[in-house]
Amino acid sequence: MGKVVLVTGVARQLGGRFVRRIQRDPEVDRVVAVDAVAPEHHLGGADFVRADIRQPTIARLLAEHSVDTVVHMDVTGTPLGSGSRATVKETNVIGTMQLLGACQKSPTVKRLVVKSSTNVYGSAPRDPAVFTETTPPKSLPSGGFAKDTVEVEGYVRGFARRRPDVAVCVLRFANILGPGADTPLAAYFSLPVLPTVLGYDPRLQFVHEDDVIDVLRIASHEPERGTLNSGTFNITGDGVLLLSQCARRLGRPTVPLLMPAISWVGSALRTVGMTDFSPEQLRLLTHGRVVATNQMRETLGYRPKFTTAETFADFARSRGPGLLPPEALAGAVDRIAALPALGGGHPPTQSAN
Template sequence: MAESSAVLPRVVLVTGASTFLGGYLVARLAANPQIERVLAVDSRVPRKDLLRRMGRAEFLRLDIRRPTIAKALVSYEVDTVVHAATSIADTAPHSAAIKEFNVVGAMQVCAACQRTPSVKRLVLRSTGMVYGSSAHDPSHFSEETRARREPKRGYGRDLLDVEGYVRGLGRRRPDIDITIVRPQAMLGPRITTRMGSYLSAPVVPTVIGYQPRLQFLHEEDALAAMEHVTLAGKPGTFNLSGEGVVTLSQAIRRVGHVELPVPSGLLAPIAGVFQDLRSAKLRSSQTEFLTYGRVLDTTRMRTELGFVPRYTTMETLDDFVKRSGVTPVIGTDVWRALEQRVVSAAHQLQ
């Protein structure tokens, strides 16, 4: 892999411009006068308020699964590509269509970069989900630690494959700096994530007998980290997370909601009972995460990448509670109604 040239990018193309992470990253880069041109790419038009924030950035309505992405790289002589389209994982339940978008989209982006001589830097927004979650996990995952039980499906599996394509590009084009970032679960007052939805439910189901250890990354730190790696051009793979660890029970109490311990097989069905109360739709990979947790070693982030998050894990959680509109109190009448629905759902599953 190439050594970092530490040269600021001239023309930056960011995929996933309609998402929170991609769109607000475009806005930050467009505000930097040292960058000559910023291109925002997505198949969907961003919200009007987000488009206004992008300022001088140019929006290109392109589907990254199509060869047109290669034409854009060549036409604008792009030197830095930030593949942030995977941030769709923040809100959407995984599906075959999402898998196609993640995997085929990444293949097209990598192929386009390989064929474009001007491209010298690629940044991939991956995820901490590539480590999976199991009872055999180490206390902390470093960037070199392989998952004890690799994800077989979902976003974790998708991004493992995508990371493979990106590393393959690095071998074929050793002159391109490859940077992969793996953020932990993100929380914040503006971003909508499945973890935020899960904690926002007044009654939060958990797995009986387990106390998963968690970390959080504040939305502002996620954006700052993406901007940092884009400008720094530091090649390598980096875990991203706020300092400190919190257990799931501590997080629920901090939010001011009620924990409801249930058998592991009932976690997803019971969470579905609270769907209209903003609880997340849980899938198998999420159930494993909420059973065993996941903690990342961020030494490399601080020492090699030179990035230090502003918010700790606990401060991220507190800011989420303070500014996202989460109601920390549940009324007696609401509790009785929810209890009846839980009992009814449990009887139906027997």
């Protein structure tokens, strides 16, 4: 008999994509797709069950379908539809607690995969240059999605201690981008003008949504020979980009603002629904964050198809040209760089021929 996989958070674009992908694997017999909201996208041949993971009914679903693999993707930073931040937090934290409680009592569950985030490391001025999976944050997140992920991972570690027979994999994804990305950072980069923090040019990493699907699939199956897919792994594309590089590649002008001003602008943008410019996102756009991926490569055995730069390029193409076309902006930078230094040299002469 094949595997029975239960996936949470399927009403979101990424959850729906994973459901459609995992059911094509020959070793998967059935996929049970769960969300409190009916998805607008197609889920293939999966069995959709409209259920709220904050309620104890999730335990009944595990028993009814004899689920052996749980992929928990309903840990997110933004509400779906008209939901509120309070609803998101309840789903992230209370929903995870209910799901883990159900998994703990289930005799059939043998594998648990949790979609987490590198937000657990926070963003602070005295952060290390690179975070590994065992590096403690300099300053624990005080609120928002980052705090939710810290709490979620704490509950997952407790579950792993109580059920050592279950293979548990926590995937800490960096900022997810791609043509279909609907994250707060994607919304920020879609603004016609990018507000930035005066005096800061943070380092950023991105993981492509295609790589997210691939690595979730790897974590959901038995490990291949020479690899191990239980534990905690940072997941991101190779390399880093500065925020200023991102703006140039998008062709979008930046407006450097002092911290109080950008906080006010962020509140205004959040109020009108243009982007979730939360305090944690503001800290990321101030101090940045870079993580190591040695464990992803050497232990999990996964090498992303897209680098950070390639991920951002694919995202940028999907958003169309900005106010300043990247080619024109690059040409202007080259022309300025070619100007003679003040006080020395002469402008280049043109031949009459």
